[in-house]
Amino acid sequence: MARPEKFRIIKSPPAFYRFKPAGPMMRQLEHIYLSLGEYEAIRLADYEGLEHNDAAKLMEISRPTFTRLIEKARKKVASFIIDGRALVIEGGNIHFNENLIKCMDCGFVFPFTIENEVNKCEKCGSANISDLALKFGHGRCCRNRRRGGKNT
Ligand SMILES: [Zn+2]
Ligand SMILES: [Zn+2]
Numbered sequence: 001m002a003r004p005e006k007f008r009i010i011k012s013p014p015a016f017y018r019f020k021p022a023g024p025m026m027r028q029l030e031h032i033y034l035s036l037g038e039y040e041a042i043r044l045a046d047y048e049g050l051e052h053n054d055a056a057k058l059m060e061i062s063r064p065t066f067t068r069l070i071e072k073a074r075k076k077v078a079s080f081i082i083d084g085r086a087l088v089i090e091g092g093n094i095h096f097n098e099n100l101i102k103c104m105d106c107g108f109v110f111p112f113t114i115e116n117e118v119n120k121c122e123k124c125g126s127a128n129i130s131d132l133a134l135k136f137g138h139g140r141c142c143r144n145r146r147r148g149g150k151n152t
Contacts, residue, residue: 035092
């Protein structure tokens with residue numbers, strides 16, 4: 001029996017996930033897809049400035065896996081900047097540790113526990129909110145993982 005593929009653990013969903021150069025429309029451009037795992041690798045190593053070893057631990061993967069992940073991610077981001085492509089963050093074998101909520105009325109973005117469901121904006125009270133974990137097809141699976149405490 002094949003060993004189930006290990007999930008990469010991500011702190012929270014990205015607040016922004018579609019990018020393009022100024023000028024052409026999204027649909028006119030060749031798309032680059034950055035996986036959620038690749039996004040997290042960039043966030044941890046290049047944004048937070050963590051050592052690969054520490055970043056790998058947070059994502060619950062090995063250091064060589066992390067190094068491969070960040071190398072792929074950097075190539076994609078470089079191509080986005082230099083080749084003038086569209087960049088979309090999506091996909092990947094992942095679970096979130098926390099959620100991120102975006103208010104569709106006032107634009108406020110705030111972190112929220114993955115364990116609970118949120119029904120209104122913390123700033124303006126609007127119920128017109130976007131659950132970003134859910135947007136990436138996650139939520140229930142992430143809660144189950146945290147309850148079970150197993151990385152499968
Ligand atoms: Zn709001
Ligand atoms: Zn999940």
